[in-house]
Amino acid sequence: MVTEEMGAARAPGRPRSEKAEKAIVDAAIDMIAEGTGVAELSIEAIAARAGVGKTTIYRRWSNKEDLVVDALATLKAPIPVLDAASVRENVVRYLGSMQQETHHRRTRCIMNIALSESERYPHLAERFREIAIKPRREALRSVIQRGVDSGELRADVDVEVAMAALTGAMLFFTKWRDNEDDLPLDLPERIADQILTGLRP
Amino acid sequence: MVTEEMGAARAPGRPRSEKAEKAIVDAAIDMIAEGTGVAELSIEAIAARAGVGKTTIYRRWSNKEDLVVDALATLKAPIPVLDAASVRENVVRYLGSMQQETHHRRTRCIMNIALSESERYPHLAERFREIAIKPRREALRSVIQRGVDSGELRADVDVEVAMAALTGAMLFFTKWRDNEDDLPLDLPERIADQILTGLRP
């Protein structure tokens, strides 16, 4: 009875290729970023694109959802630095980064997953929230909370509603617009100014 | 050369069954409302559910997307009456109806289509916007505009941003929440009060 628990050299045969693993995950992400929904995503297509045999995929993940979850987990979400002096400036930066990201197709399509496939793939949606949404939400919450603490914002401000208004307004513009082209460049400023007006003493 | 333009009795043979047509459209809508994505929606399943032959479907629509577009077009979106005296009351009603609708799975799933399939099915998304989103947006815009005109809101209010903040905040709460259960019942009031604070003289 040899213990399998610890130990470094635990491989009797040929070790699994990290390169193949990365190629698979990249292929999956790329295809999602190109607009392929999770439903249409096929293992065969991923294998072909990654230059890998189907066996290599099935040896690691038992189904499509597991693979996609792992793939999403590798996505790093760079959060803007929110260390400016004023709440307004931090909010403008935050909204600006949101607006920037909607120009990257990758981000757009990943957001679509979070929004649309959440009904059918709860695991996936939860994982996504954990990775992409939560840290940002914390960052924005901190900005607003600091504003309340410092007196720059009123003490009775409902932080959750304020966050929803700011984030929701930007999302609304970028996702529900009839015409995506005519977004004004100063949108972050306009949203920040209008909403913060109601939050100041 | 007989003109085919006008005329009532233009049917040589058996007329097409309106009942069958309605059954097909209903079946498609029901399946979408139950969570079936457009991609997984199969003509065969629609035919079976509607109790019609595939022939009957292909005789009317050449592909799935055309059918879904037509199906969405039959959806009537009941818009709340916004004739209260105050802007606040109208906004609360509007947000309240939004919150209500997210409890109907039908509405949720249809919203998902608008949000998620918009990349892959542009026709569909456009049609949906025309039917479901635009009238509501007009209703809310009218409420805010009337508030500005009557002096209840400031003259320099950015109506578009205000709409985005109100609608976006509610959407954010209902769609991006970690935990969907703990939505406070007075959410419409809280959102309205907080945001309208910044819009008043």
Next chain:
DNA sequence: GCGTTGCGAAACTCAACCGTATCGAAATAT
């Protein structure tokens, strides 16, 4: 009655993809 057209049902071909199995080659530990 007759020609025409729509109807539901069923059968068909064709393609995609799933998940598994098999193969010879390659990579590693002992």
Next chain:
DNA sequence: ATATTTCGATACGGTTGAGTTTCGCAACGC
């Protein structure tokens, strides 16, 4: 060297659904 495991490739049976065709019957105008 040998045993073991992974590799990519390929093939396989099975399922699903698209889109077409055929069939016998029903509904309509004339």
